[in-house]
Amino acid sequence: MLTGVPGEVIPDGAVLVRDGLIEDVGPAADVIGRAAAGTPRVSFPEARILPGLIDVHVHLVFDGGEDPVATLAATGDPALVLDMAARARRLLDVGVTTVRDLGDRNGLAARLRDAVAAGTVPGPRILTAGAPITVTGGHCSFLGGQADGVEQVRALVRRQAEDGVDVIKVMVTGGHLTPEGPSSWELQYGTEEVAAAVEEARRFGLRVAAHVHTREGVEVAVAAGAHTLEHCTFLTEAGPPAGPDADEKLIRTIAEKGVYVCPTFHGGMGALETRFGADVLRPWLEIRRDQHEQGVRLIAGTDAGVTGVGVEQYAEGLRWLGRAGLPADAVIAMATSVAADALDLGGRTGRLRPGLDADLIVVDGDPRADLSVLRHPRLVVARGRFHVPRAGESLPWE
Ligand SMILES: [Zn+2]
Incomplete structure (x- = not known):
């Protein structure tokens, strides 16, 4: 055992x-x-x-196919919630007993959460962020969580808390899933807006997950007091991260503040390796080993649902953490006890x-x-x- x-x-x-x-x-x-x-x-x-294993970053509304955004747009809520229930069941099949859903539409993940808790539908425990908070026209704005400026961000956090979300998700930078929105290396919010979200969330006892890619985005999220950093790739406009040395001080700050980092390693990485070669992935693996060695608390999440990432590939993400050079014992903790602590569930599971x-x-x-x-x-x-x-x-x- x-x-x-x-x-x-x-x-x-x-x-x-x-x-x-x-x-x-x-x-x-x-x-x-x-x-x-x-x-x-x-x-x-x-x-x-x-x-039971924990996936701290999933999107049950997305199907993990070639174009999840288009598929979602073409699927109405009654069909979508059934698809989501099927994905919840598949997560259970691969041993995932808790997920944190970080981007949902019309509160469907909350309905599924309640059905699973009541025992009417098989699935993992679900924590849901509802629609991610993003700027008008920003990353994943099609999910319905648009807010511009401090006051709108505060108001949206309050509304989501009243709707019964379990966590607040803020899109600090752009992302590749929304081609017409800001790029992954562009900032969507400054420290004031993210800090307002953190402060408002805290009044409801909620934690904040920050979607961040660039060094600048990480600085904003950390200064604002976000609890988990999603992706945290240190991506640059040129692509790969600049390397551990360039960000050493910031990584030390993340470790000292006890902020959790979810690298969103997943089963789709094998296809990337086949297509682009092992050298292309190396810098992305190296920064994780460096973060781990600097004492950053990494947690296991796959971004399941996005392009080419099925929910049933959870263990592949763990294998990639192993490939990055992290000891298996540490990887298992990232998927269980440390992940539970990150989600404020250490007294319940993990x-x-x-x-x-x-x-x-x-x-x-x-x-x-x-x-x-x-x-x-x-x-x-x-x-x-x-x-x-x-x-x-x-x-x-x-
Ligand atoms: Zn995501």
Whole structure:
């Protein structure tokens, strides 16, 4: 058993699940000894148990196809919410028991969140940002979250909080998904607007996720007090990041302030490597290793839904973090305990601990030796609900 905390391993471990919660964790002999007589058991002698995986950056409204924006535009809400439910189910199949949706339309992710929580639809726990906050005509403005200037940003945060979002997403720079909007290297908001969003969000107990690409965007988001930096690529107008040395001081500030960084590594990176060669990806991998080595708290998220990134490729993103030179133990924590802390869910999920929600997966083989064993879990338990992903397989209950 890997508890989600690096180095914390329980040989021959067991978890007792009751009423959706983890009631007991420890060596199997002890847990069985403490459990009521006749408690049903299922055992996997050669497998590993670990906490359910967390994808801190998804877009359930996007299909991960060639043109997700056009597909979305052509899909009405009744059909879209069914597509989103299907994607939620596929996330559960690959062991993802919590997602943070960072860009949604018409509050559909919140409806799905509530249906999953009620147990009517299978899926991971969903945190939703609703529509990302962006400037008029800006990155992802078609999702409906336009706000210009401090007052409009404040008002939109308030409205979203009243609508019941779980997190606020601000598009600090442009992005490639919106070709007619500002480019990824262009700033959309200054520190005043982002700080206003952070301040307003805090009044409702919400955290702020900042979409940022450039060094300038990162400076704005960090100065404004954003909690997580999405992408954080240090992209330049010329393309690749300038290299770790150019941004060393800022990276140290990110680490010191405890700001989380989601590199959005994903399964589509294999196709990029095939198409452009390994050299092209190297600078993007190097900055992550550097950020990790400087003490930045990286978290696992895939941007699932955007072009060429399907929700079922979650584990591929983790393998790319491994390819960047990060130790597997650290990568597993980025996908479990550290991700939960980043989402303010450390008291609910991300670790195997008594009292937390029963979110866990069972995989064949040791992910510390090979992260790809996380691709196809044998069993997924999400808030105590048992889910068997493999067709035709049933659990060997004793
Ligand atoms: Zn995104």
